[in-house]
Amino acid sequence: MSEVSLLLHARAAGREILLPMTDLREVVAASPVAPLPGGPPGIQGVVLHQGEFLPVLDWAAVPGAGQPGPPKVLAVLRPRLGLPLEGLVGTPESPEGPWQDPDRDPWAPILAGLCRLGDRDLPVLDPDRLLALLHRLRSVR
Amino acid sequence: MDHSFDDVWAECEDLFAQARQRLATLKTPQPPHVMQASVNALFRATHTLKGMAGMLGFPRFSQAAHRMEDIFDLMRQGRLRSTDSLLETLESGIQALESGMAGLRRGRPEMDDYLHAIRRQLGELEALARPPEGAVLDLTALLDLPPDLLKSLSEYERTRVTAVLLAGIRIHGISVCLDLANFDDRLRSISEAAGAQGELISTLPLEMHDDRDGLFFLLLVAAPSLDVQGLGALPGESPEIMELGDPDRVPASLRADPGPLSPPPAADAPQAGAAPPLPQDVEVLRLPAHRVDALEARLMNVAQVRDSASQALRQLRDPGLEPPMAMMGEIEAGLLEVQKTLLQMRMVKVESLFQRIEPMVKSLSRDMGKPVRLSFQGGDLELERSLLGRLTEPFLHLVRNALDHGLESPSERVAQGKAETGSLRISASQRGRNLRFDIRDDGRGFDLARIEARGIAMGLLRPGQAHTSEDLHRLTLEPGFSTQERASQISGRGVGMDVVRAEVEGMGGEIQISSEPRRGSRVRLSLPLSRAVVGCLKVRCGSQAFGIPLSHVLRVQASSAALTGGDRIEVLGESLPMESLQACLGLPEPTGGQRFLVALRQQGAAAEAGLKLALGVDEVVGRTELLLRSLPELAHAPGIMGGSLQEEGILWVLDPEAVMSLAMDSLMRRVAGV
Known part of the structure; x- marks a missing residue:
C-alpha cells in the first residue's frame, strides 16, 4: 500500500499556504494570545495549550509577510509552536513528484518548496526552517 | 532504545530507592522489630531484582542479586549481626548493583562480576554466618503451642523464634476471629498493627471447635508487651493475647552464649507502647506520566472555566452575589491545592540523590586512601522525578572525578599545609527558574597549563593565542578531551565530561566549572524546573x-x-x-x-x-x-x-x-x- 501524504491548506498572513500534516500536532480554535513583556522577536506571546505555554508566531516578523488578518484557528506544530491561521481551505493529498524550488518566493527561507495544486503553485511551510528563522531573529536582537 | 521494558526498568529503580531507604533505617538505632522489617524488605527487594534481571536476560546480574539476597537472608535469620562494616558492605553491594543496572539500561554489556569490589567482604560474611556442623539451635519447643502448630512453622520462623528468645524478648500469640467476607483485608490490617508493636514472626490459621462463625488466626509477635487496643480489632473479632514464649525458660547455658543468632538490642530502643512507627510497605501506584499530564491539562481547563464564571459574576455587580463569589474563592483554593498535589506526585526530594552519593564517596574514600569530609545542603528541595533519573549518573561521575582528580592524597595535603581530610561539599539551591547544584572540593584545582597544552596538542586550541580561565575550564567538557594518559580505576572510564555536559544540556540545563590552584574546584549544574x-x-x-x-x-x-x-x-x-x-x-x-x-x-x-x-x-x-x-x-x-x-x-x-x-x-x- 502506498503512503498518502496529506497537506493542510490554509490562509495565513494574507496568502494561502500548505503544511504537511505530519508536522502538525493538532489544529485548535484560536484563543486570545497573552503578550509577553520583552518577549523574543517573531513570537507575539503565548496561549495555554494542554496545560503548557505554547509560543505563538508573529507573522509580521516573517520577511515578505502581508498584513495578517484576525486568526480563526491555531495550527500547533510538532516543535510546539502555534501558527495563527486566518482560515482553513482543506486537506488535499500531496501530488506525486518533487516540489518546485521556492527560491523566488519572498518566504523562501521558511519553505520546503512550492507544491502544484490544480493550476497554482502554493508554498509549503517547513517548520524546521521557521524555527531556524526565529533563532536567527533572536540572535540579532 | 527499546521501550517495551520501560515499566520493568522503572520498577527496578523503585526497588533500589526502597533499598537505599531501608539501609538508611538500619544505620540508625532502631527497635529490633523495625530492624527486622527493614532487613526483610531488603531481602524481598533483592529477590525481586534477581527475578527481573532474569526476565530482562541478564543472568550475571541475577546471580549477583541472588548473592546479596543470601546475605539479607542470613541477616533476617539472625545469623549476621548488623555492624557498621556489614552495613558498609551492603551499601556498596546495592550501589554496585544499581550502577550495573544503569549500565545495562544504557546498553552496556553484562559485567563478569558486579560485586567484584566487595568479593572478599562477602566471602567473610558468608563464612561468619555458616553455623558449626550439627549446631543449629532451635528453641521453638519452648513455645506454648500444640505440636501440629509447631510443625507448621517454617525454617525462617523457627530461626526467628530462637533468636528473639535468646535476645530476651517475649513471644505473644494474638488469636482473632475474622469475618469470611473480608478476612484478608482485616488480617492485613491487624498484622500491620501488631507489626507496629513488635516483630510479627508468623500468621497461622487456627482450627477452632466452637460455635462461632468465621476464620481463626494466630499471630506470633515478639515484643516485651502488647496493647490489645492498639490492634484496631472490630467488635466480634474477639482478639485475645496470650504469652507463648518466655525468654526466662531459655536454658542458662544458652543465654550465657549470645551466639550469632540474635540481632543486637538497640541502644536507645523505646519501651513497648512508645515504639516508633514501623516503615510500612505502601502500595506504589505506577501511572504513565501522560495520564497525569492529561489530568493537569483538564484541571487547567476547569480553572479557566472557574475564572470566566468568576468574571461574569463580578460584571453583574450584584451585592447578593457575595456568597457565590466566596464559594468561587474556595473553589480556587481547592483547585490550587489539587494542582500542588499533582505537582508533588512528580517531585522527589533532592535528598534521595544525596543518599546515592554518600555510600559511593565512603567506599571510594576508603579504596583510594583519601579521607574526606562530605557535607550536603538543600536536601529538602524538590526536583522532578524524571530529572533525578537522568541526573544520577552524571552526578556520580562528577563526584568520582572530584575524589579521584581533585582531592590530593593526605601526605600531599599535609605538605601543602592543608588539613589531612579533604572536603567535598554538595549543595542544592533554587535560583529563579533553576535548581542549582554546586559540587565543591578543596583539592588541587584544575591544572590549566596542562589543559591548555593538551588542547593545543589535540588541535582544539590555537598555539600563541591567549585563552581565558573560563575557556580552559570549558575545554574539559569537549568530547574526547582528557589530560589523563591512562584511565584510572575510578574515573576516566565510561561516562566522560562531554557526556555529563550533553546530559545536562539535554535537560535544558547548563554546566560551569571554575577552580583555583591549590584551593579547590567548583562544578555548577543549573537545571530548569518546568x-x-x-x-x-x-x-x-x-x-x-x-x-x-x-x-x-x-x-x-x-x-x-x-x-x-x-x-x-x-x-x-x-x-x-x-x-x-x-x-x-x-x-x-x-x-x-x-x-x-x-x-x-x-x-x-x-x-x-x-x-x-x-x-x-x-x-x-x-x-x-x-x-x-x-x-x-x-x-x-x-x-x-x-x-x-x-x-x-x-x-x-x-x-x-x-x-x-x-x-x-x-x-x-x-x-x-x-
Whole structure:
C-alpha cells in the first residue's frame, strides 16, 4: 500500500499556504494570545495549550509577510509552536513528484518548496526552517 | 532504545530507592522489630531484582542479586549481626548493583562480576554466618503451642523464634476471629498493627471447635508487651493475647552464649507502647506520566472555566452575589491545592540523590586512601522525578572525578599545609527558574597549563593565542578531551565530561566549572524546573500583574513622593538605587513616577553584602502562592521565569536575579544618557 501524504491548506498572513500534516500536532480554535513583556522577536506571546505555554508566531516578523488578518484557528506544530491561521481551505493529498524550488518566493527561507495544486503553485511551510528563522531573529536582537 | 521494558526498568529503580531507604533505617538505632522489617524488605527487594534481571536476560546480574539476597537472608535469620562494616558492605553491594543496572539500561554489556569490589567482604560474611556442623539451635519447643502448630512453622520462623528468645524478648500469640467476607483485608490490617508493636514472626490459621462463625488466626509477635487496643480489632473479632514464649525458660547455658543468632538490642530502643512507627510497605501506584499530564491539562481547563464564571459574576455587580463569589474563592483554593498535589506526585526530594552519593564517596574514600569530609545542603528541595533519573549518573561521575582528580592524597595535603581530610561539599539551591547544584572540593584545582597544552596538542586550541580561565575550564567538557594518559580505576572510564555536559544540556540545563590552584574546584549544574509552587508578592504595572518570588523580597515600602528610575530611596537605613519594573522589561514607564517600591536582594546574600535595589511598581496587591509554569525556550523573555494562570489572565512571575541585572543595565544606560 502506498503512503498518502496529506497537506493542510490554509490562509495565513494574507496568502494561502500548505503544511504537511505530519508536522502538525493538532489544529485548535484560536484563543486570545497573552503578550509577553520583552518577549523574543517573531513570537507575539503565548496561549495555554494542554496545560503548557505554547509560543505563538508573529507573522509580521516573517520577511515578505502581508498584513495578517484576525486568526480563526491555531495550527500547533510538532516543535510546539502555534501558527495563527486566518482560515482553513482543506486537506488535499500531496501530488506525486518533487516540489518546485521556492527560491523566488519572498518566504523562501521558511519553505520546503512550492507544491502544484490544480493550476497554482502554493508554498509549503517547513517548520524546521521557521524555527531556524526565529533563532536567527533572536540572535540579532 | 527499546521501550517495551520501560515499566520493568522503572520498577527496578523503585526497588533500589526502597533499598537505599531501608539501609538508611538500619544505620540508625532502631527497635529490633523495625530492624527486622527493614532487613526483610531488603531481602524481598533483592529477590525481586534477581527475578527481573532474569526476565530482562541478564543472568550475571541475577546471580549477583541472588548473592546479596543470601546475605539479607542470613541477616533476617539472625545469623549476621548488623555492624557498621556489614552495613558498609551492603551499601556498596546495592550501589554496585544499581550502577550495573544503569549500565545495562544504557546498553552496556553484562559485567563478569558486579560485586567484584566487595568479593572478599562477602566471602567473610558468608563464612561468619555458616553455623558449626550439627549446631543449629532451635528453641521453638519452648513455645506454648500444640505440636501440629509447631510443625507448621517454617525454617525462617523457627530461626526467628530462637533468636528473639535468646535476645530476651517475649513471644505473644494474638488469636482473632475474622469475618469470611473480608478476612484478608482485616488480617492485613491487624498484622500491620501488631507489626507496629513488635516483630510479627508468623500468621497461622487456627482450627477452632466452637460455635462461632468465621476464620481463626494466630499471630506470633515478639515484643516485651502488647496493647490489645492498639490492634484496631472490630467488635466480634474477639482478639485475645496470650504469652507463648518466655525468654526466662531459655536454658542458662544458652543465654550465657549470645551466639550469632540474635540481632543486637538497640541502644536507645523505646519501651513497648512508645515504639516508633514501623516503615510500612505502601502500595506504589505506577501511572504513565501522560495520564497525569492529561489530568493537569483538564484541571487547567476547569480553572479557566472557574475564572470566566468568576468574571461574569463580578460584571453583574450584584451585592447578593457575595456568597457565590466566596464559594468561587474556595473553589480556587481547592483547585490550587489539587494542582500542588499533582505537582508533588512528580517531585522527589533532592535528598534521595544525596543518599546515592554518600555510600559511593565512603567506599571510594576508603579504596583510594583519601579521607574526606562530605557535607550536603538543600536536601529538602524538590526536583522532578524524571530529572533525578537522568541526573544520577552524571552526578556520580562528577563526584568520582572530584575524589579521584581533585582531592590530593593526605601526605600531599599535609605538605601543602592543608588539613589531612579533604572536603567535598554538595549543595542544592533554587535560583529563579533553576535548581542549582554546586559540587565543591578543596583539592588541587584544575591544572590549566596542562589543559591548555593538551588542547593545543589535540588541535582544539590555537598555539600563541591567549585563552581565558573560563575557556580552559570549558575545554574539559569537549568530547574526547582528557589530560589523563591512562584511565584510572575510578574515573576516566565510561561516562566522560562531554557526556555529563550533553546530559545536562539535554535537560535544558547548563554546566560551569571554575577552580583555583591549590584551593579547590567548583562544578555548577543549573537545571530548569518546568513547574513549581512559588510564594510571591503580587504587583501590578499598568494592566499587567506580576509575581515577585518572596525569597528575594527584602521589604515593601511606599514613598511619599513619586519616584522615577535613577532616583535613590532609603530602605532600612540604606540608600538604594530605584528602577521602574517597566523600564527593566522594556515597557512604557508611567509618566507620573511610582510610589510603591519593592526592595530586592540577591538570594542568600548577607545583609551587608550582595546587590540590593528598589523596584518601582504601580500597585502592590499582596502575597500569594502561585503554581508556576516555565516558559518554553522559544518564548524565553529576559526577566521572566514563567507564568501562572489567574482569573484576569496570565500573571508573569519575575526572575528576580535577572530583573536585578536588567535594572542595573537600565540604570547604567540612564547614567550614560543612552
